[in-house]
Amino acid sequence: MNTLDTVIVANLLGNLRQAAYDADHAHFEQVMAEIEASGEGAERWAARLLEDEKSGLRPVYQGYAEHFLSVSPDYGRFLYAMARAGKATRIIEFGTSMGISTIYLAAALRDNGGGTLIGSEFEPGKVARAREHLEAAGLADLVDIREGDARETLADIQGEVDLLLLDGAFSLYLPVLKLVEPHLRPGAIVLGENAFDPEYRAYVRDPGSGYLSQTLAIDAGRGNDFTVRIG
Numbered sequence: 495m496n497t498l499d500t501v502i503v504a505n506l507l508g509n510l511r512q513a514a515y516d517a518d519h520a521h522f523e524q525v526m527a528e529i530e531a532s533g534e535g536a537e538r539w540a541a542r543l544l545e546d547e548k549s550g551l552r553p554v555y556q557g558y559a560e561h562f563l564s565v566s567p568d569y570g571r572f573l574y575a576m577a578r579a580g581k582a583t584r585i586i587e588f589g590t591s592m593g594i595s596t597i598y599l600a601a602a603l604r605d606n607g608g609g610t611l612i613g614s615e616f617e618p619g620k621v622a623r624a625r626e627h628l629e630a631a632g633l634a635d636l637v638d639i640r641e642g643d644a645r646e647t648l649a650d651i652q653g654e655v656d657l658l659l660l661d662g663a664f665s666l667y668l669p670v671l672k673l674v675e676p677h678l679r680p681g682a683i684v685l686g687e688n689a690f691d692p693e694y695r696a697y698v699r700d701p702g703s704g705y706l707s708q709t710l711a712i713d714a715g716r717g718n719d720f721t722v723r724i725g
């Protein structure tokens with residue numbers, strides 16, 4: 495059984511992809527042009543975004559209120575496969591946006607026999623749209639999208655966590671990981687999409703940290719990280 499390949503979910507994801515392209519492509523082209531013109535590379539661009547976030551997180555993301563900023567189809571299918579491989583029934587998502595990554599992960603929960611995904615998003619308009627999309631996918635019963643700052647909304651998650659997706663503000667990957675860490679079961683998977691923060695990367699790569707971590711080749715250059723809890 496693969497819920498991703500049902501007509502309803504496949505068509506919805508196709509429509510959302512198009513909507514994401516329409517909303518985001520001009521912005522992404524501008525970012526790519528800036529990176530190329532500066533000659534600094536994506537790492538330097540990410541370092542600047544990290545600095546911007548530190549001087550005012552909300553304004554940065556309010557500026558993206560109409561943008562999807564979603565995972566690629568390849569990465570989405572990877573999310574689905576990871577959640578299936580880990581037989582996940584409890585998933586946490588930092589950064590839900592319009593719910594595209596959420597659909598991939600909730601589809602895996604459905605095919606694993608059920609479970610719960612707790613999502614987090616601080617833009618109210620995005621929360622409403624993500625809920626609509628999960629409803630349209632027939633997956634809303636598996637998802638609890640919490641509106642507000644993840645540092646507060648994910649403070650109460652109870653129980654074990656099988657998979658954590660970090661895809662929110664770049665500068666908060668480490669604080670959010672530390673919030674969820676006590677709940678990660680041995681073998682839990684932590685995926686950092688755009689894990690550019692050197693402090694986060696140093697933490698999960700420290701041999702004494704209780705994690706094994708490496709860079710992923712999917713969407714190379716986007717700072718994608720795979721980490722597994724071993725301690």
Ligand SMILES: C[S@@+](CC[C@H](N)C(=O)[O-])C[C@H]1O[C@@H](n2cnc3c(N)ncnc32)[C@H](O)[C@@H]1O
Nearest residue numbers: 563564565589591594595615616643644662663
């Ligand atoms: C890259 S997008 C997420 C994309 C989504 N995972 C997908 O693939 O469809 C990041 C989102 O995180 C949200 N965000 C950033 N920092 C947050 C925080 N501290 N708490 C809740 N949401 C946050 C932003 O508003 C933005 O919508």
